[in-house]
Amino acid sequence: MFDVIVKNGLVVDGSGAPGFKGDVAIKDGRIAAVGKVTGEARTVVDATGRVVAPGFIDPHTHFDVQLLWDGAAKPALEHGVTCVVPGNCSLSLAPLKIADRARLIGMFQQIEEMPPEAFTEAFEWTWEDFAGYRAAIEKDLSINVAPLVGHSVIRLWVMGPASQERAATPDEIKAMQDLLRECLEAGAVGLSTSFVDVDENGRPVPSRFAQFEELDALSAVLGEFGRMLQIVPEFYATDITIARIDQLAELSLKHNIPTTFSPVFDNAGTPNSVPRQIARVEEQFARGARVWPQMQTRPADISFSLLRPSLFFGRLPRWMRVLRQPLEQRLAGLRDPAIVEKMIADTGPDEGEKLLGRLVLRGGDAAPPELAGMTLSEIAKARGETPARALISLSLEHGLDVAFVSANAGHEKTERVGPMLAHPLVHIGASDGGAHLASFATYGDTGYLFSEFVRKGHLTLEQAVAKITGETADIWGLKDRGRLQPGKAADIVVFDAERIDRAEELPIFDMPGDGMRYTRAARGIDTVLVNGEVAYTAGSYTMARAGVVCV
Amino acid sequence: MAALTRQRRFVTPGPDETVEELARRAVPDAPLEAAVDQIKSWNLHVFAMRRPPGLLLGSDVVFVEPPITNA
Numbered sequence: 001m002f003d004v005i006v007k008n009g010l011v012v013d014g015s016g017a018p019g020f021k022g023d024v025a026i027k028d029g030r031i032a033a034v035g036k037v038t039g040e041a042r043t044v045v046d047a048t049g050r051v052v053a054p055g056f057i058d059p060h061t062h063f064d065v066q067l068l069w070d071g072a073a074k075p076a077l078e079h080g081v082t083c084v085v086p087g088n089c090s091l092s093l094a095p096l097k098i099a100d101r102a103r104l105i106g107m108f109q110q111i112e113e114m115p116p117e118a119f120t121e122a123f124e125w126t127w128e129d130f131a132g133y134r135a136a137i138e139k140d141l142s143i144n145v146a147p148l149v150g151h152s153v154i155r156l157w158v159m160g161p162a163s164q165e166r167a168a169t170p171d172e173i174k175a176m177q178d179l180l181r182e183c184l185e186a187g188a189v190g191l192s193t194s195f196v197d198v199d200e201n202g203r204p205v206p207s208r209f210a211q212f213e214e215l216d217a218l219s220a221v222l223g224e225f226g227r228m229l230q231i232v233p234e235f236y237a238t239d240i241t242i243a244r245i246d247q248l249a250e251l252s253l254k255h256n257i258p259t260t261f262s263p264v265f266d267n268a269g270t271p272n273s274v275p276r277q278i279a280r281v282e283e284q285f286a287r288g289a290r291v292w293p294q295m296q297t298r299p300a301d302i303s304f305s306l307l308r309p310s311l312f313f314g315r316l317p318r319w320m321r322v323l324r325q326p327l328e329q330r331l332a333g334l335r336d337p338a339i340v341e342k343m344i345a346d347t348g349p350d351e352g353e354k355l356l357g358r359l360v361l362r363g364g365d366a367a368p369p370e371l372a373g374m375t376l377s378e379i380a381k382a383r384g385e386t387p388a389r390a391l392i393s394l395s396l397e398h399g400l401d402v403a404f405v406s407a408n409a410g411h412e413k414t415e416r417v418g419p420m421l422a423h424p425l426v427h428i429g430a431s432d433g434g435a436h437l438a439s440f441a442t443y444g445d446t447g448y449l450f451s452e453f454v455r456k457g458h459l460t461l462e463q464a465v466a467k468i469t470g471e472t473a474d475i476w477g478l479k480d481r482g483r484l485q486p487g488k489a490a491d492i493v494v495f496d497a498e499r500i501d502r503a504e505e506l507p508i509f510d511m512p513g514d515g516m517r518y519t520r521a522a523r524g525i526d527t528v529l530v531n532g533e534v535a536y537t538a539g540s541y542t543m544a545r546a547g548v549v550c551v
Numbered sequence: 552m553a554a555l556t557r558q559r560r561f562v563t564p565g566p567d568e569t570v571e572e573l574a575r576r577a578v579p580d581a582p583l584e585a586a587v588d589q590i591k592s593w594n595l596h597v598f599a600m601r602r603p604p605g606l607l608l609g610s611d612v613v614f615v616e617p618p619i620t621n622a
Contacts, residue, residue, distance in 0.1 A: 166566070204608055209608055209610070210610050240596065243558070284555075287555070
């Protein structure tokens with residue numbers, strides 16, 4: 001007697017091999033048989049007309065904090081994602097001393113656009129070490145988690161405030177190695193670091209103060225375990241990114257570790273950038289290094305209102321300064337002519353025509369509906385203002401609750417991105433799931449892979465499934481995951497190949513603190529099993545809590 | 552081991568290294584003032600875009616030559 005049989009589906013097993021009609025049987029959380037299965041099961045999932053694939057793996061997320069109150073990382077699981085990798089970009093919730101919590105929250109707020117209340121209102125913060133964090137999330141998981149540990153927090157633990165001031169001493173590097181080893185033994189899948197990020201005060205994060213020798217020493221510890229090194233390079237500059245690829249290759253070869261860098265954006269302004277990066281990666285792989293460029297599927301769309309700070313204002317420091325204030329002070333700032341003039345000056349001599357004019361009003365609770373779909377340039381002309389002034393005045397008239405979208409700001413040309421995603425050395429990921437809550441929905445990139453790139457012929461169904469299952473598991477060393485093979489963990493998604501997609505991006509109010517995030521529901525996903533238990537089916541989450549920390 | 556195509560050369564700053572010390576190390580044949588100017592002009596990500604400009608970090612990629620033409 002099996003526990004579950006998923007019957008009569010098109011089995012696409014995650015290896016890239018052609019799909020075949022068949023069944024998948026599950027016993028004790030593991031795949032027991034694949035093919036024509038005879039025998040009975042307590043639960044039968046009818047997959048007639050559907051694809052049966054391994055659960056998708058999302059290798060670049062920031063679900064670290066959300067997992068403490070939402071063990072499904074919603075809506076990731078309903079999109080077919082059965083394993084997420086949090087802890088990217090040098091930031092994780094452990095190891096962290098109590099005294100350093102505010103500092104880390106500030107970094108998450110600045111870098112990942114997560115409200116501080118998400119860290120203070122929704123859970124009891126009981127741990128300092130990595131094992132404690134693992135225990136805290138494991139209490140209620142319905143999705144699997146392969147957590148990275150952040151270089152910045154390791155540095156912060158060992159060096160305190162000096163982690164953002166200077167190079168480490170040999171003794172401090174030794175202490176960091178010991179701490180990293182402890183984290184890896186406690187279940188960390190690897191180490192993440194960042195070369196670009198700053199904290200809420202504009203100060204580079206701790207990882208950026210590390211000499212290469214420090215990263216080399218930490219990579220030596222990763223080598224003891226064969227675990228991953230993830231980095232965020234200076235993605236805006238191709239030459240620097242290529243230098244980072246070379247550094248990663250050196251570490252990969254020396255310590256026999258996999259490495260990955262993200263994001264990798266295709267941008268119309270620098271059309272040779274991604275091809276040059278991939279060419280360098282090909283050269284480094286030919287030498288035996290493992291340096292995986294991690295590329296997202298979705299175009300870069302950024303939404304914002306003046307209700308919250310947004311990465312859209314990253315290059316407008318005076319705007320960011322005002323928007324970081326509590327609401328009353330923010331309103332006062334936006335009404336202060338002297339401050340407004342400085343903000344306007346930030347937007348250039350045309351007062352935002354080039355920078356802001358193409359923004360489209362997307363709506364908001366208080367947005368005038370007749371303006372929805374108009375560009376800020378059009379709105380400004382109608383009001384007799386410049387775009388920068390119209391953005392402020394219109395927002396003030398409506399309680400700041402007027403949302404704009406900067407659409408297709410990069411990575412939007414399917415005919416260019418498709419072949420890149422299909423490249424055998426390009427690793428699909430970089431969703432940023434769980435972060436940038438009020439800027440864009442970081443969910444549904446897997447559905448978009450099928451709707452935009454498979455159904456338009458850039459990848460086969462089997463290629464696409466392998467890219468986000470078997471290949472991802474191989475890259476990350478997740479030996480139990482990613483393929484429908486007897487003995488593997490029974491992480492399975494059943495979906496309609498003609499319908500799978502991401503739904504429209506919508507604001508919802510389910511987060512702690514100010515509560516809002518953009519999200520996308522799933523389309524075409526029938527059933528998701530995690531470690532053999534049905535975690536999502538027929539549009540609803542179940543009570544199953546079979547997720548684990550998996551390395 | 553397969554050969555690599557030539558890419559733009561770079562160094563990383565040593566602990567507490569100043570731009571002058573780095574320039575002297577990276578461009579030893581040029582007069583110091585010219586070397587510093589060259590380093591600054593080749594590394595706008597450090598010397599123009601960063602706040603405060605010129606804050607050298609141990610992890611920085613600092614190019615020691617201009618972009619390679621036709622790269």
